[in-house]
Amino acid sequence: ICQEENTLRELRIFLRDICAKLARNKQFFMFTKPVDVEEVPDYLDIIKEPMDLETLMSKIDKHSYICARDFLDDIDLIVRNALEYNPDKSAEDKHIRHRACSLRDKAYAFIKAEMDSDFEDTCRDIREKR
Numbered sequence: 001i002c003q004e005e006n007t008l009r010e011l012r013i014f015l016r017d018i019c020a021k022l023a024r025n026k027q028f029f030m031f032t033k034p035v036d037v038e039e040v041p042d043y044l045d046i047i048k049e050p051m052d053l054e055t056l057m058s059k060i061d062k063h064s065y066i067c068a069r070d071f072l073d074d075i076d077l078i079v080r081n082a083l084e085y086n087p088d089k090s091a092e093d094k095h096i097r098h099r100a101c102s103l104r105d106k107a108y109a110f111i112k113a114e115m116d117s118d119f120e121d122t123c124r125d126i127r128e129k130r
């Protein structure tokens with residue numbers, strides 16, 4: 001119904017702003033584009049559902065998210081993939097895992113800081129009814 005569409009439009013505006021802030025943070029450049037499977041031939045053997053910030057942004061525009069929880073589930077997927085594919089003790093893997101954890105914490109902090117909880121409840125109600 002109409003006010004539901006207004007709520008979801010506001011959610012999309014909100015999520016685009018957060019996604020843009022994460023994507024322009026230099027620390028998170030490694031998460032901005034899909035992993036290049038030419039460069040990393042075994043990636044899809046290990047990671048069954050790749051995700052990145054550019055894909056996240058396009059999902060917003062495709063109305064894939066009807067509450068912040070769904071958006072954060074895809075952030076968690078980016079993080080999980082990075083931890084799973086880069087598990088070693090090497091400095092490089094540790095660096096990637098550290099950045100992945102930072103991405104998750106920043107995303108949750110942005111949502112918490114800017115998301116009014118009644119607004120999220122309204123979005124969840126819409127999701128429950130669909």
Ligand SMILES: O=C(C1CCC1)N1C[C@@H]2C[C@H]3C[C@@H](O)[C@@H](O)[C@]2(C1)O3
Nearest residue numbers: 030031035039040081082085086096
């Ligand atoms: O997992 C990732 C991204 C980092 C978070 C997502 N990659 C897998 C490869 C292993 C490591 C070094 C490079 O080979 C580079 O291609 C990747 C990209 O980083």
